[in-house]
Amino acid sequence: YSGGYNRGGLSPSPISEAVLLYSSTEKKPACPGLGLLYTLLASVFFSAAALLVKKIEGMHAIEISAIRCFFQMLFVMPAMIYYNTGFLGPRGMRIYLFFRGFLGSNAMILLYYAVLQMPLADATVIMFSNPVFTSLLAWIFLKERFTIWDVVFTMFTLTGVILIARPPFLFGGKLSGIEGDYTNHIKGTVAAFTGAIGAACTMVILRKIGKSVHYYLSVWYYAVLGLIECVIVLFILDEWTIPFCGWDRWTLMAIGLLGVAGQTFLTKALQIEKAGPVALMRTMDVVLAFILQFLFLNRKPTWWSLGGALCVISSTSGVAIRKWYNSTKNKS
Template identity: 70%
Template sequence: AINVTFLSFRTGFLGPKGKRIFLFFRGFLGSTAMVLLYYAYQVMPLADATVITFSSPVFTSLLAWIFLKEKYSLWDLLFTLFAITGVILIARPPFLFGSRDMGIEGSYTDHLKGTIAAIASTASAASTIVILRKVGKSVHYFLSIWYYAVIGLIGCVIALFVLNEWRLPQCGKDRVFLVLIGLLGLGGQVFLTKALQIEKAGPVSIVRTMDVVFAFILQILFLNHLPTWWTVGGALCVLASSIGTAIRKWRQSVKKAKQSEI
């Protein structure tokens, strides 16, 4: 509350004029990524959706090359191919694998919808990271979170009214879970935004790959669902791509920092 009050006096709730458009798209794309990810979690296994979202560094590198004029090399292309291979192993399209039920939980239609939603979420999240790097420290990170929360709230309220789903779950436990989703999701955004402001994107991306490990563990412990070997193979491909991209970007930034000191 103190931080928000301070921001209102310093820059207003809309932020600096030159940064408002970036903040708007940060909020819109960030909330869109979260909604799509939650949908993917509902219609496909937790580990599958989580692994797909970790192809985000590939999209980030590509978008950074386009909008931030960062270098995109053959290594980046190789990591992109690894990520695409991982996503294909998880999606398992019939025209490549010849069957719709190769270890897929539930219907293939839901699995495909979840895959598309997860990929769209990944692209939106990558766009958000590029925007955050573009804005940098010129905007307080709480203001970035403010846009994310407000735009996400407005969008969800409109969607709920349109879909006529404006009602609370009947079970009290589900209501608690609903509150926890909001709190933990917002907390994750706060820590991620702060991490990107005080540390290079490379180390942050490497640490975030632990999400995949936790997803596998939690899926087994609480959902009693063992991942298939296709998912494990896809996870290894995506993780190799993600970690490779992060390490390469990290080394480039360190090298550039050393050159600037000379």
Template identity: 85%
Template sequence: MGDFRRRSVSVSEAAGGDPVVSVVPCREEEDEEDVEAVVLVREAGEVEASGVTENGDGGDGTRRSQPSRPVGSPRRIFSLSCCCGEEEDAERQTEEEEEAEKKPACPGLGLLYSLLASVFFSVAALLVKKIEGVHAVEISALRCLFQMLFVIPPMIYYKTGFLGPRGMRVYLFLRGVLGSSAMILLYYAVFQMPLADATVIMFSNPVFTALLAWVFLKERCTIWDVIFTVFTLTGVILIARPPFMFGKELSGIEGEYTNHIKGTVAAFSGAIGAACTMVILRKMGKNVHYCLSVWYYATLGLIECVVALFIMDEWTMPSCGWDRWTLISIGLLGIVGQIFLTKALQIEKAGPVALMRTMDVVLAFVLQFLFLNRKPTWWSVGGALCVISSTSGVALRKWYNSTRQKT
């Protein structure tokens, strides 16, 4: 809105007896629809507001004679509806229409999208666990390739370019490297330890996001953030079960304990990398198109994976049949999961979506029991409860704060 709606037209007498139009502030009523343009006429007789110009002429260019006002005669005040009221009504109607467009036609549709995203991500992690003869880095490379091919058409459509804004390229580069590294570490952890344990540790990243945002973005850190962090670390310890705390006789360890520790370190490092990625995305805000963020993630991740595979000499050609179809399915499931997660965040608040994402942990335990014939240990269940409590607490606290600020 311009300043027009905050002004009124005042007509007064000049030294020569001609009316002079001046613009004065208009009092703002409690109901904006009742804002009126008040014409103050300091003379006897009727004056049409639309027929007065700045030089006292009428609309036809002729000067109108003004009758003199007897001394002490009352001033007549005319109130005309201001067109700014119509403009405010139109703007309010537009805002209501935009808010109505954001609300889903079906209540809870955003939560359903979030649940579907959890299902697709969990099934993709299960397929990573089931595939044999293919390194985790090679699986990550294939997923990055699928995402890169998928994001090119919308980038061309939106004309975002491939480099991004000059001032944001450093952040885009860091987002791509850290995000892809987190994905590689997660897949490696799934290979080295039980699926549910790796998922639980990786899912602890929201707690670390709050701490990193306090350090780098100067966001407020409360006692609740410290408590959630302690609960998360406790859950990770219960899942890792180091021998110096739990003894040498350990149950529920998949394979050698050395591999279990490697998987724990990889999953924990991946959680830190994912938290750093979230902080970078907050730093960039809406200054960067989301397609550019995915483009850097997929492109730098693919380069990182190819270089790592040649250094480790782990590049292998997947066998025909199950392995190749599994790799393709992993890439497609990752893309579909990202689509559903993006749609969920577009039509639902972040708090409920984050709470629904805790289903990743539950689904990991269920899929591990049904398809991998592994029963979770009480230590793993206890660690999962600690991590879920922490992440749910972070989500509920943010949800409460955002709701209180709006009210």
């Protein structure tokens, strides 16, 4: 979540956001593994929201994103008032918060668009590659260390995306397992890949901000700017549609609620558990996407999709494990 990337909803920023939200003031959990249980619940909620996006028919991805942002504003506002965070943030941080909100909301819109254009699991896998690009962008803009392992992880990620996209000049003209026509599949792939890069940019900005801004304020900018952007674009495209009575309206409300629930459990997990284990547990998003796609959309994954997912999960897990190891080594 998308997301965050993100990644409330599909978080357009999954692993790297988990690393960023981790607080240095650890709280010991009431029982071992509680933080990982919270992370698993967050993955379930995010995946369920993505499935509901896939089930909606006749609505533009931007309108779905607008409704999701509206509900996120609605539920974050009381928390901001309770914690007295303010609505603008420190003067020196506002420009960073603006770009965090703008890029994060764009990543969410692109993810939702990708989900509507291609198989749910394929869109999730590509969007889940954002931690690898975060390392690359952090090396370029924040002068962070970029090792040979980061190069390997990047190559694995790109290989996974290629296996899912399966461009005709590499795989030939006849492709099996494509949802709809190949043009939509490529549109979805480009949208998910661009969304992953947008989510990675958001993570770099969050690293720049650090802990000087409350987490809820960052989410607030994400929701407000996303809503404003979606409304403007919808008026330009003239794509406003009134959801059908009954199931569709309840589904749109559920997408917003599931996104907020996912964000809440992920935050609680990071309050009591180290970022490394949480980041690794977030790989369940990809597994759940394949399971939900099979159970509710009656779609079996292709070997190409499974191979691409394996490449992406390996690279993102490698990033998480390396960061976890380095942080443990520095503390010792």
